[in-house]
Each structure stands twice: as C-alpha cells, then as structure tokens.
Amino acid sequence: xxxxxxxxxxxxxxxxxxxxxxxxxxxxxxxxxxxxxxxxxxxxxxxxxxxxxxxxxxxxxxxxxxxxxxxxxxxxxxxxxxxxxxxxxxxxxxxxxxxxxxxxxxxxxxxxxxxxxxxxxxxxxxxxxxxxxxxxxxxxxxxxxxxxxxxxxxxxxxxxxxxxxxxxxxxxxxxxxxxxxxxxxxxxxxxxxxxxxxxxxxxxxxxxxxxxxxxxxxxxxxxxxxxxxxxxxxxxxxxxxxxxxxxxxxxxxxxxxxxxxxxxxxxxxxxxxxxxxxxxxxxxxxxxxxxxxxxxxxxxxxxxxxxxxxxxxxxxxxxxxxxxxxxxxxxxxxxxxxxxxxxxxxxxxxxxxxxxxxxxxxxxxxxxxxxxxxxxxxxxxxxxxxxxxxxxxxxxxxxxxxxxxxxxxxxxxxxxxxxxxxxxxxxxxxxxxxxxxxxxxxxxxxxxxxxxxxxxxxxxxxxxxxxxxxxxxxxx
Amino acid sequence: xxxxxxxxxxxxxxxxxxxxxxxxxxxxxxxxxxxxxxxxxxxxxxxxxxxxxxxxxxxxxxxxxxxxxxxxxxxxxxxxxxxxxxxxxxxxxxxxxxxxxxxxxxxxxxxxxxxxxxxxxxxxxxxxxxxxxxxxxxxxxxxxxxxxxxxxxxxxxxxxxxxxxxxxxxxxxxxxxxxxxxxxxxxxxxxxxxxxxxxxxxxxxxxxxxxxxxxxxxxxxxxxxxxxxxxxxxxxxxxxxxxxxxxxxxxxxxxxxxxxxxxxxxxxxxxxxxxxxxxxxxxxxxxxxxxxxxxxxxxxxxxxxxxxxxxxxxxxxxxxxxxxxxxxxxxxxxxxxxxxxxxxxxxxxxxxxxxxxxx
Numbered sequence: 151x152x153x154x155x156x157x158x159x160x161x162x163x164x165x166x167x168x169x170x171x172x173x174x175x176x177x178x179x180x181x182x183x184x185x186x187x188x189x190x191x192x193x194x195x196x197x198x199x200x201x202x203x204x205x206x207x208x209x210x211x212x213x214x215x216x217x218x219x220x221x222x223x224x225x226x227x228x229x230x231x232x233x234x235x236x237x238x239x240x241x242x243x244x245x246x247x248x249x250x251x252x253x254x255x256x257x258x259x260x261x262x263x264x265x266x267x268x269x270x271x272x273x274x275x276x277x278x279x280x281x282x283x284x285x286x287x288x289x290x291x292x293x294x295x296x297x298x299x300x301x302x303x304x305x306x307x308x309x310x311x312x313x314x315x316x317x318x319x320x321x322x323x324x325x326x327x328x329x330x331x332x333x334x335x336x337x338x339x340x341x342x343x344x345x346x347x348x349x350x351x352x353x354x355x356x357x358x359x360x361x362x363x364x365x366x367x368x369x370x371x372x373x374x375x376x377x378x379x380x381x382x383x384x385x386x387x388x389x390x391x392x393x394x395x396x397x398x399x400x401x402x403x404x405x406x407x408x409x410x411x412x413x414x415x416x417x418x419x420x421x422x423x424x425x426x427x428x429x430x431x432x433x434x435x436x437x438x439x440x441x442x443x444x445x446x447x448x449x450x451x452x453x454x455x456x457x458x459x460x461x462x463x464x465x466x467x468x469x470x471x472x473x474x475x476x477x478x479x480x481x482x483x484x485x486x487x488x489x490x491x492x493x494x495x496x497x498x499x500x501x502x503x504x505x506x507x508x509x510x511x512x513x514x515x516x517x518x519x520x521x522x523x524x525x526x527x528x529x530x531x532x533x534x535x536x537x538x539x540x541x542x543x544x545x546x547x548x549x550x551x552x553x554x555x556x557x558x559x560x561x562x563x564x565x566x567x568x569x570x571x572x573x574x575x576x577x578x579x580x581x582x583x584x585x586x587x588x589x590x591x592x593x594x595x596x597x598x599x600x601x602x603x604x605x606x607x608x609x610x611x612x613x614x615x616x617x618x619x620x621x622x623x624x625x626x
Numbered sequence: 627x628x629x630x631x632x633x634x635x636x637x638x639x640x641x642x643x644x645x646x647x648x649x650x651x652x653x654x655x656x657x658x659x660x661x662x663x664x665x666x667x668x669x670x671x672x673x674x675x676x677x678x679x680x681x682x683x684x685x686x687x688x689x690x691x692x693x694x695x696x697x698x699x700x701x702x703x704x705x706x707x708x709x710x711x712x713x714x715x716x717x718x719x720x721x722x723x724x725x726x727x728x729x730x731x732x733x734x735x736x737x738x739x740x741x742x743x744x745x746x747x748x749x750x751x752x753x754x755x756x757x758x759x760x761x762x763x764x765x766x767x768x769x770x771x772x773x774x775x776x777x778x779x780x781x782x783x784x785x786x787x788x789x790x791x792x793x794x795x796x797x798x799x800x801x802x803x804x805x806x807x808x809x810x811x812x813x814x815x816x817x818x819x820x821x822x823x824x825x826x827x828x829x830x831x832x833x834x835x836x837x838x839x840x841x842x843x844x845x846x847x848x849x850x851x852x853x854x855x856x857x858x859x860x861x862x863x864x865x866x867x868x869x870x871x872x873x874x875x876x877x878x879x880x881x882x883x884x885x886x887x888x889x890x891x892x893x894x895x896x897x898x899x900x901x902x903x904x905x906x907x908x909x910x911x912x913x914x915x916x917x918x919x920x921x922x923x924x925x926x927x928x929x930x931x932x933x934x935x936x937x938x939x940x941x942x943x944x945x946x947x948x949x950x951x952x953x954x955x956x957x958x959x960x961x962x963x964x965x966x967x968x969x970x971x972x973x974x975x976x977x978x979x980x981x982x983x984x985x
Contacts, residue, residue, distance in 0.1 A: 178933075
C-alpha cells in the first residue's frame with residue numbers, strides 16, 4: 151500500500167482467525183480491501199487529520215469486521231482471544247483523541263451495522279437503541295415521536311450512542327438534561343472474555359459499585375457496548391433564548407454561578423470570550439457574550455428565564471436579545487474553518503477541561519496565556535461550554551502555523567495541561583483520553599489511580615485484546 | 627488552472643471534515659460501512675488523484691456505490707460544494723477505461739441499441755397544444771401511471787401534446803455511467819426533438835429528467851428553449867387555478883420524497899400541497915422532506931452494485947412501512963417502481979382518484 155503509517159504497522163492475521171471470523175459475520179462483512187482499511191485508519195484526532203492530507207496515516211487495521219449482533223461480537227472476541235488478535239472498536243470515528251485508531255496491528259470492529267431503535271417505553275420515559283446508531287438518527291427518531299434524548303454534542307451528526315458512552319460524552323444542552331452518565335440507565339456489554347453483561351435499566355441501584363460506570367468512559371478497553379437504554383424527555387413546550395454582554399469573564403462566570411445557585415436550570419449556558427464573540431457575533435464584536443437557553447414546560451421556563459434576567463441585570467449585564475443565541479444555534483455544528491486552515495499548513499485543535507468555580511477564571515487566564523506563549527500560535531480563544539452548580543467546562547480552541555507542526559502541537563498541549571493541573575482542574579471534561587492524552591494521565595490520577603485503572607484492565611482483559619494502546623495501556 | 631485548484635481545495639476540505647453529513651447518506655445507512663460515507667469517499671478520491679491507491683478496481687467499484695442522491699450536498703457545512711461532481715468525474719474515467727460494473731454496462735449497452743434504457747418501444751406523440759407532457763423512460767411501461775395522468779390531463783381541459791417513448795431519453799443513464807460522449811449526443815438529440823414539438827412548456831413526470839434537462843444539460847452547454855416543470859408543480863398550479871374539480875374523502879397518505887425532487891429541485895412542498903388539497907391526511911415518516919432517503923433507484927442506474935441497491939431499497943421500505951398509512955405515494959416513476967412492494971402510487975394516480983369533471 152502506498153499510504154504511509156507512522157505509529158504502527160498493519161498486522162498479519164492468522165489464517166485460522168480469518169476463516170473463523172468470515173464464518174461468523176459472512177464474507178462480505180470481513181474486509182481487507184484497500185478502501186476499507188484506509189477508511190478505518192483514523193478517527194477525528196485533528197493532528198492525524200492534518201497529516202492525512204498527504205497520505206500519512208497513524209495506522210492501518212489488519213482487517214475490518216462488521217458484525218450485526220452482540221452474539222456475533224461475542225464469538226469474534228473469543229476468537230480474537232484465542233488467536234491473540236487485538237481489536238479496536240469503531241463507532242462513528244468522531245473521537246478527537248485517537249481512541250478509534252487501530253494501533254498495534256488491530257483489526258477494527260465496526261459497530262455501525264448495529265443501529266436499530268429497539269424499544270420505547272413512554273410510561274417510564276426511556277428508549278433502547280443499538281450502540282451503533284448515529285446521534286442525529288437517534289434524535290430524529292425520537293423527535294418524530296415527540297421526545298428528545300437531550301444529548302446534543304457538536305458531533306451529533308457523526309458520533310454514535312456507543313461512542314458517547316465510551317468517551318463519557320456531554321452535549322451542549324447538558325446543564326438541564328445532564329451528561330451521558332446521567333442518561334444511561336442500562337446497557338449490554340460484550341466483555342473481553344466474550345461473555346455478555348446485561349445491566350438492566352432501572353432508575354438507580356445499590357448493588358455494590360456501579361458496574362455500568364466501568365464502561366462510561368471505558369473507551370472500548372474494558373468491553374464493547376452493544377446496546378443501551380437511555381432516559382428521554384418530551385420536546386419542550388416553550389424555549390426562551392436570552393443573551394447578555396458582561397464587562398468581563400469574571401463577571402460572566404459569577405453570574406452563571408449565581409443563576410445555578412438560585413436553582414435555575416437553563417439547558418444551554420455558554421460564555422464566549424472576546425475572541426470567540428468577535429468570530430460568532432460580528433455585530434457585537436470583541437466583548438464577553440453569554441447566552442442562555444431555557445426550555446421545557448411553559449411555567450418553569452418562564453420562571454427560569456426571569457431568574458436569569460434578574461441576576462444578569464443585577465450584575466451589570468446588558469441584554470443583547472435573542473440574536474446571539476439564534477446565531478449560535480445556526481453555527482454550532484459548523485466545523486468548517488478547521489479543514490480550511492489545515493490546507494494552509496495550520497495546526498488546529500480543541501481542548502476541554504473542567505474546574506470548580508473558585509478556579510474557573512484562573513484556569514481560563516492561565517491556559518490562554520500559556521498556550522499563546524508557544525511559538526507559532528495564531529490564535530487561542532475559549533468559551534465555557536457546560537455548567538454545574540459547582541463549576542464549569544472550559545473549551546479552548548487553538549490554531550497556529552508553526553515551522554515544526556509536531557513540536558508546536560506537543561508544546562501547546564503541554565501548556566494547556568500544565569495550566570489545568572495548576573488550577574486543580576481535570577485534564578478532560580468530555581473528550582476522553584484516547585491515546586494522545588495518556589501522557590498526562592498520571593498527573594491527573596496519580597500513580598495509585600493509574601495502577602488501579604491498570605489493575606481493572608488486567609483483571610478484565612489480561613491479554614490486552616480490546617483497544618490496545620488506549621486509555622490505559624494495561625493488559626499484556 | 628485556478629478553477630482546478632479551487633475544486634481540489636474543496637474536496638480536500640471535505641476529506642478533512644468530520645463526516646457531518648453521513649447520518650443522511652442512504653448507502654452508508656443501509657450498510658453501516660464507513661467507506662461509503664461522503665467524507666471517506668472524498669478522502670479516497672483525493673488519494674486516488676495523488677496516486678496513493680494501489681487497488682484501482684476497488685476504488686472504481688466504490689465510485690459506483692454512491693446513490694448520487696444529493697443528501698450529502700444538502701447537508702454539507704460548506705457552500706458551493708457537491709461531492710457528486712467528483713464521484714462523477716471518477717465514473718467518467720472508469721467509463722473511458724472500460725472499468726464499469728456489469729449492471730451499469732448492461733444498461734449502457736441497452737441504451738446504445740435502443741436509444742433508451744428500457745429496450746425496444748414505440749414512439750408516442752399525440753395531441754396538440756402549447757404545453758408538452760414528456761413521458762419519461764421510467765413511466766413508459768407503467769400503465770396505471772399513464773392512465774391516471776391521461777385522465778387528469780383530459781379533465782384539466784388544457785390542450786396538451788403528449789410525447790416520449792421510442793428513442794427519446796434525456797440521457798441520464800449514460801451520464802450516471804460516465805459516458806459523456808454518449809450523453810452529449812443524447813442531449814443534442816433531445817434538444818432537436820423538443821424543437822420539433824413547438825411547445826412553450828414541458829411537464830415531466832420524472833425528477834431526474836427535470837434535473838438532467840435543465841442543470842446537467844447547461845453544464846454541457848445545451849439549453850432547451852422551453853420552460854420545464856415537474857408534474858407535481860403542474861398539478862399544484864392546476865389545483866390553485868381551480869382547473870381540476872376534486873371530490874374529497876378522508877384517508878391517510880404517506881409521501882416518499884424522491885431524492886432529486888427534494889435535494890436538487892427543492893420541490894418537496896408541491897406534492898404536500900396537492901395531498902392537502904385533495905383532502906388526504908398526511909402521515910410523515912421519520913425521514914421526509916429535506917431529510918428524505920433515496921429509494922436505491924433502478925438496477926445499474928445510480929448505484930452500480932445490485933446488492934447495495936437492494937439494501938438501500940429495503941431500508942427505505944421499512945422506513946415507509948412504519949407509518950402504516952392507507953396509501954403510499956411518490957412523485958417519481960422510478961421510486962414508484964422500486965418501492966412497488968408497498969403498492970406505491972405516482973402522484974397523478976392519487977389525483978385521478980379524486981378528480982371529477984369541472985362544471
């Protein structure tokens with residue numbers, strides 16, 4: 151093959167493995183064709199996307215296997231264990247930390263054939279789907295019936311339910327509807343030994359440590375999620391969009407803290423710094439703009455919006471009307487600028503971290519300053535994208551045209567992670583670890599934390615079959 | 627050269643996108659195969675152009691596995707970009723080197739022999755008037771459709787010249803196969819035929835013909851000097867002008883939006899207006915209007931692999947069945963034929979059931 155790989159080589163599969171897997175899934179769902187291998191070589195890890203322009207790919211899978219059921223996956227996993235063939239599960243391939251890159255000669259287990267809407271329980275407000283369903287399709291199906299899952303990440307159109315679970319994802323409407331760990335009530339998982347774990351959906355249980363939490367953020371290293379039951383919400387009767395301009399990031403963060411302390415629960419809260427406001431809202435320019443979207447039952451929504459308005463005004467906020475919220479709603483899935491910059495040699499990426507309110511502003515200031523100091527930087531900008539009563543997620547975007555792209559990429563990430571840890575933050579809010587963030591894992595979890603995670607991995611997957619080289623490189 | 631560079635930049639951006647349109651792609655959805663998703667197709671086209679692919683046959687086969695329905699273009703984050711143009715370019719190269727799939731080859735051979743994709747057929751030319759009604763290849767053999775259309779046209783009281791059949795075809799089958807010389811000849815022949823009809827307006831029952839005889843012909847510098855409209859637009863106008871009398875009766879209808887009608891011609895409201903005016907109650911499937919899914923089209927037409935075509939059709943049938951409507955209707959004769967398992971009707975059949983003599 152003429153494309154080059156720079157992280158690991160394609161493996162040679164044992165004949166017995168190929169023959170057995172072909173029997174399990176059928177010939178047409180086992181592929182070693184060039185087009186398939188290239189298509190499953192990379193997810194949306196942006197440095198990898200940058201390099202892919204010239205045909206440089208991190209790794210090629212040894213084969214692509216597309217099962218249609220959990221039973222087939224069980225057999226495949228057992229067969230992989232027998233032949234010591236590593237497996238990389240592949241959902242939508244939208245992860246930004248390289249979690250779905252088939253390292254170490256892995257085969258790819260493509261989960262996208264498993265995309266059925268299985269069950270709707272309107273009485274209990276839950277719905278069950280196969281894990282390979284694309285977020286947008288899940289949402290369109292539910293919307294048609296008058297419901298929403300409430301999980302609307304920027305990757306809605308290219309990520310899967312299984313991917314959301316495996317990366318411990320969060321959507322843009324999460325302040326009201328919660329994150330994926332708040333939504334998943336039950337799931338079915340194929341374990342690394344091929345056995346099936348069925349966690350029945352219930353509102354809560356007290357039966358030892360929560361087993362489902364092993365897989366919420368497991369990144370396909372501890373098991374393969376095949377279906378899940380999630381909570382759903384009736385579509386809102388009323389939506390109120392508001393926005394305010396505040397004199398500084400400090401004031402904006404303080405307002406949101408007070409709003410949440412007052413028990414208001416807007417679905418969307420976003421604080422844009424001057425640079426991002428300038429890009430998003432040219433009519434307003436480089437100011438600190440905060441948008442709030444309240445939605446749900448009419449009475450509660452009106453109260454919610456009133457509380458937000460009162461607290462914003464009390465703190466010197468100047469209303470900028472509905473327009474900024476409407477503009478954001480229109481542009482929120484537009485990732486078009488990144489590829490354009492990359493075509494001109496630009497390195498682009500986003501980093502999301504979290505911190506308590508006491509550290510939230512210091513984190514923003516230190517992160518932006520640290521990243522801007524890296525040579526080659528064009529722009530560093532940020533917004534707070536998800537909120538809690540206790541703190542927030544800070545989402546930073548950076549771009550540079552450096553002489554040495556890899557050096558620049560590494561140094562900028564190092565500066566961002568250093569500022570995060572100095573401000574008592576977490577190195578990831580919702581993108582996960584993949585392979586790229588493993589280098590910062592010990593600083594986040596400590597040596598004991600990493601040891602514990604490795605022990606769990608070794609106990610579940612002693613041969614290191616599942617997603618080798620990701621999250622925690624445990625097992626063999 | 628500058629134009630080429632601009633085009634290369636466009637597909638280069640698509641190849642680095644996060645595949646934000648793949649949720650709408652019918653071939654991806656029917657197979658769950660990442661390789662068929664628009665962004666991956668773009669990456670492979672870019673790699674092919676750069677000489678980075680070894681397996682040429684694999685690549686060319688993939689280029690014939692797109693439905694060319696336009697869902698990706700409709701849902702693209704970039705303006706002024708249509709991946710189909712690049713897939714089509716690859717098909718042209720495949721055709722020139724003789725590397726087209728068997729299903730497509732058979733269709734092209736039939737076309738070469740008979741001047742249309744159906745085989746031997748009689749020419750139709752009846753009636754007279756300033757309005758022409760072109761009977762497309764996909765409706766030529768559909769007696770129910772033709773009878774219903776005839777009834778509707780006669781009740782309208784308008785002077786209409788019906789024509790089609792024989793070797794009259796817009797040439798779309800050749801265009802999709804990548805045979806650009808053949809397509810050019812077909813377009814010039816169509817232009818000459820249309821000129822002889824001496825009509826000011828042509829109504830066409832097939833969305834692909836409408837698109838081909840307007841937008842695609844223009845790309846080839848062929849301009850038909852007549853107004854072209856789709857049947858649904860024509861009926862909508864007749865109903866608005868009160869030229870068709872209607873007997874209303876409550877029944878539920880599910881509309882299958884043809885992909886070309888929705889994505890390329892932006893005419894998804896016309897059939898809905900007709901259905902509402904006829905007094906039917908519309909039951910929308912999950913994927914409708916600008917979220918519609920392609921039916922899979924005819925064998926060897928757009929998708930060159932019959933198994934993939936069947937998978938796309940099967941998925942669409944299931945989506946439509948879930949509405950459990952009394953009647954299923956569409957505005958494309960090909961969709962009607964492909965989705966015949968659920969007794970799909972063409973829009974004129976729905977109108978013909980309700981139309982009464984105007985007093």
